[in-house]
Amino acid sequence: MNRTITYRLALASLLSLLAACTEQAKGPDPRKQILEKHDQLMAKSEQAVSIKMQLDTLKLSHFRTGHLITDTLAASKEITRLKHHLAEADDKMEDWMHNYQPEYKGKSLEETNAYFKKEADKLNSLDNDYKIAIAAPNELFAKLHIQTTSAKK
Amino acid sequence: MKRIIYLFLIAVVITACKETLRKLPIFGNRQAVNRLVDEKKIVDTIYQTIPAFSFINQDSITISNHLFDGKIYVSDFFFTSCPSICPVMHRNLMKVYEKYKGNSEVMLLSHSIDYKYDVPHVLKSYATKLGVSGSQWQFVRGPKESIYGLAKNNYLVSVGEDSKAPGGYVHQGYLVLVDKDKRVRGAYDGTKTEQVEQLMSDMDILLAETKQGK
Numbered sequence: 001m002n003r004t005i006t007y008r009l010a011l012a013s014l015l016s017l018l019a020a021c022t023e024q025a026k027g028p029d030p031r032k033q034i035l036e037k038h039d040q041l042m043a044k045s046e047q048a049v050s051i052k053m054q055l056d057t058l059k060l061s062h063f064r065t066g067h068l069i070t071d072t073l074a075a076s077k078e079i080t081r082l083k084h085h086l087a088e089a090d091d092k093m094e095d096w097m098h099n100y101q102p103e104y105k106g107k108s109l110e111e112t113n114a115y116f117k118k119e120a121d122k123l124n125s126l127d128n129d130y131k132i133a134i135a136a137p138n139e140l141f142a143k144l145h146i147q148t149t150s151a152k153k
Numbered sequence: 154m155k156r157i158i159y160l161f162l163i164a165v166v167i168t169a170c171k172e173t174l175r176k177l178p179i180f181g182n183r184q185a186v187n188r189l190v191d192e193k194k195i196v197d198t199i200y201q202t203i204p205a206f207s208f209i210n211q212d213s214i215t216i217s218n219h220l221f222d223g224k225i226y227v228s229d230f231f232f233t234s235c236p237s238i239c240p241v242m243h244r245n246l247m248k249v250y251e252k253y254k255g256n257s258e259v260m261l262l263s264h265s266i267d268y269k270y271d272v273p274h275v276l277k278s279y280a281t282k283l284g285v286s287g288s289q290w291q292f293v294r295g296p297k298e299s300i301y302g303l304a305k306n307n308y309l310v311s312v313g314e315d316s317k318a319p320g321g322y323v324h325q326g327y328l329v330l331v332d333k334d335k336r337v338r339g340a341y342d343g344t345k346t347e348q349v350e351q352l353m354s355d356m357d358i359l360l361a362e363t364k365q366g367k
Contacts, residue, residue: 035237042324049301056298090297094269102236 030116031102037123038097044130045093048086051137054148055079055086062144082140085133092126176362177330177355180337181310202335203307208264208293211276216291218335225359226260227352228308228329229343230300232267233279238326242343243283246328250290252353258333258360261290264300266323312340328352333363 058079096119104115141148181201188197207217227249231239246261253259265271271279276292285292301323308329309322330339330352339355341348 039237039324046301046323049297050305053298053302091269094267097232097234097236097267098270100234100236 030113030120034100034116034119034123035102037120037127038100041093041123041126041130044127044134045090047134048090048130051134051148052083052086054141054146055083055137058144058146062146078140082133082137085136089126089129089133092129096122096126175358177332177338177358180340181307200334200336201307201310203303203331203337206295206299206303208295208299209273211273211280211292212288213273216293220291221260221262221331221335223333224258224260225333225356225363226262226331227356228262228264228331229327230264230266230304230308230323232265233271233275234267235324238324238344242326242328245343245346245349247283247285248349249328249353249356250285253356254289256289258363259289259356263290263292264304265292265294266297266300268294268297268300308337309340310337330355330359332359 058075100119101115104112107115138148179200183201184199186197186199188195203218205218207215210216227246229242229246231243233239243263246263250261265276271294273294276294280286280290280292304323308331309327312322312325312327326343328341328343328349329337330341332338338359339352341352341355343349
């Protein structure tokens with residue numbers, strides 16, 4: 001009787017150890033990580049829209065005050081270029097959101113892992129795009145002594 | 154024993170009175186103006202209101218702010234392919250829809266922030282899948298700048314600047330309660346059941362408030 005109990009206890013311990021190891025091997029949930037990253041990028045998307053709106057309000061007088069550009073055409077081209085980069089990053093984000101499959105089912109473990117790894121890489125690349133697209137107008141605003149209206153950085 | 158019953162009844166009446174007297178705050182900027190009423194100079198307050206807007210809805214019809222005249226409504230910001238906050242928020246908002254379904258004084262207005270993909274037929278199929286029919290719950294799309302501008306400058310004025318949740322102000326799942334005079338009277342986290350319960354309780358107060366003539 002005592003031996004049976006000992007065997008059962010040993011088996012239970014072994015099973016819990018195995019479960020713990022499997023959990024550890026699995027690592028963090030890639031779906032959750034992607035959602036967290038997505039939510040962070042949504043804040044950047046909001047920031048990009050705010051900056052685009054602020055760029056629309058820039059007038060030649062701002063450039064004159066900042067003694068930056070006296071050529072209206074050059075100023076206008078610069079604003080268009082900055083807005084284009086912001087729109088491009090936002091466009092890529094919308095494409096990602098539309099194509100992402102949070103319920104990626106019916107595939108092998110390797111295929112599933114590869115899919116989520118690829119999507120995480122896409123988000124990292126998008127993060128970089130946003131950083132560059134947001135930094136450039138912010139530099140311009142700083143030169144023109146204009147406070148940025150975007151809520152979050 | 155009789156005394157206890159009387160005391161209990163008095164307490165119930167006081168509680169009920171308190172509930173009917175409770176008023177919701179009015180958010181946004183306000184301005185004091187002088188007015189002449191019966192040749193007497195009085196100071197009146199002008200509150201910030203939701204400005205005029207015009208968007209395309211799930212039925213490809215252009216709707217404007219006038220559709221919401223004389224109604225209280227709940228406004229939110231979402232997009233149909235949203236994998237995180239929006240599904241929870243709209244599942245919770247369905248409870249509001251079910252409760253006030255058919256009430257001509259109540260409407261819901263969901264703004265899509267994905268102008269590229271959330272075209273009317275996508276919005277329609279999203280609404281249908283959610284279980285929404287008719288026109289009481291409007292799903293609209295408009296240029297990103299218009300939607301974000303309206304969200305940040307008008308609807309989300311009641312959302313604190315100290316909010317640290319990821320996703321920016323617009324993508325945080327807020328449900329904003331607007332009164333019949335188009336003033337913001339509350340903002341609730343649409344991902345939290347207890348906040349949505351609070352929203353419905355506040356909607357009842359707002360409906361009663363307008364019946365009492367404010």
